[in-house]
Amino acid sequence: MKKKEKKTDEEILQEQIKEIIKIKKNEPILWGYSRVSTEEQSLERQKIELEKYGVDFIAEEKASGKNFNRNVYKLLIENTRKGDKIICTTLDRFSRSVRETVKQLEILEEKGVTVVFLKENIDTSQQGISQLILSIFSWVAEQERLTMLERQKLGYLALQKDENGRMLSKKGTVIGAREKKLTNKQIELIQEFKNGKSIYNLSQLARLINVSRPFIYKKLKELETAN
DSSP: OOOOOOOOHHHHHHHHHHHHHHHHTTSOOEEEEEEESSTTSOOHHHHHHHHHHTOSEEEEEESOSSSSOOHHHHHHHHTOOTTOEEEESSHHHHOSOHHHHHHHHHHHHHHTOEEEETTTTEETTSOTHHHHHHHHHHHHHHHHHHHHHHHHHHHHHHSOBOTTSOBBOTTSOBTTSOOOOOOHHHHHHHHHHHTTOOSSOHHHHHHHHTOOHHHHHHHHHHHHHHO
């Protein structure tokens, strides 16, 4: 007997969506859409808010919000019908890009599908002022993201670097690299430097062991603590 193949997550979602459409028949459907960027993040808070609103179904996705190239979202949109609503807890759960948000809302408007953002109290079925508010919030969300990225960039630029140009943490270790494991001989050389018996200065010792000066300082502190 041939073993039955396990259904993929997308196939299961497709069946669930079709079942909701079958139940609702010609009635408009309230589609809940929740999203986080990584597998480690939880969707629970969004789920609670969407259920409180009274959605008919929640499509959950763990994917980046920089564009709409998302499997769950695309599957959801393919099955929406004129009169349906998509409910999101916040604007940034829908998208983090102003350009992509505006473009996507225009596509949905052509289908007769509207979107509700609970936190911002925006409903795209309301003409005029709602579209204006949406543009403002989208712009603000984009500016906040760019500001965060700029701060991260400045933080990296402010970090000290070793002789090879690699960024060092405050502890003297290379960021993104495993800490170098010293041999007994290398530890002995650092110990001699600590005791004032080394024939090398700090820079010479660092080059000899092939580590950074901050790394030597870190090891000296460790030896001091151990004693």
